[in-house]
Amino acid sequence: MTDHASGLDAGAAGSAAPALEVRDLSLRIGGAQILQDVSFAVPAGQIVGVIGPNGAGKTTLFNLVSGVMAPTTGRILLDGVDITGRSVTQRATAGLGRTFQTSSLFPRLPVEENVRLAAQVKEGRALSLAAFPRRGDTASRRALELLEEVGLGHRLGRMAGDLPHGDKRKLEIAMLLATDPSVVLLDEPMAGVASGDVDGLTEVIRSLHRDHGRTVLMVEHHMEVLLGLVERVAVLHFGNLLTIDTPEAVMADPTVQSAYLGETV
């Protein structure tokens, strides 16, 4: 571990609690130590990348933060509040949103209906298609705004399952935004996205924090995209946090180079 490995001083300039913080997070399954004492903080409005070789523990970290799995030890704080014992739904209500590596869309529904359903849930209404959507209701209006925002205004009426990968990812982000999260976890947003769609999706992600002030933590294997987007990079290796620092410092770090030996950084 390097001196700056914890990154816990990252929000120290102001007195406000970091938007997201993990403290000594560990997960043990059977005899396997999947994550070990991982600690870092993400100040509000910052965009941070998580990288690491295959099996390093990136998805596990997201599963722990979003509440899909419970840590063996350690704590997770959202805006300074300990959410470690809370359910996925309670964390979402508290402002934590997540996309998954695998698509979480309703493929046989039109794009606007996917986002309307997410907006409807945010309003405290049921995830029900039978809610008789009216063109002017707040969930429908919000859905149209968000589709414009992510650049899918021209896809209205298309079935979500028929969209190209890049647009599916944008749709997932629009659905996430419908829940109005303050902290967004993006799990490999570029996976399966055609090269021609990468720039557009990158801009959508950039605007999440630049234009909307959201805090973003993202796992991404597409290194060029990640390094062009994030302010800091956390590096996981065999369940340990090697370092969290600026993209330049991380790429120049010999421990990172050796962690990736045999892989292209």
Ligand SMILES: Nc1ncnc2c1ncn2[C@@H]1O[C@H](COP(=O)(O)OP(=O)(O)OP(=O)(O)O)[C@@H](O)[C@H]1O
């Ligand atoms: N439920 C589980 N039971 C046992 N081992 C698990 C479980 N979940 C994950 N692991 C193991 O934990 C390690 C970390 O897995 P994880 O999926 O978090 O890695 P990752 O960094 O996201 O990898 P990738 O880049 O390939 O997606 C792997 O060795 C994996 O096999």
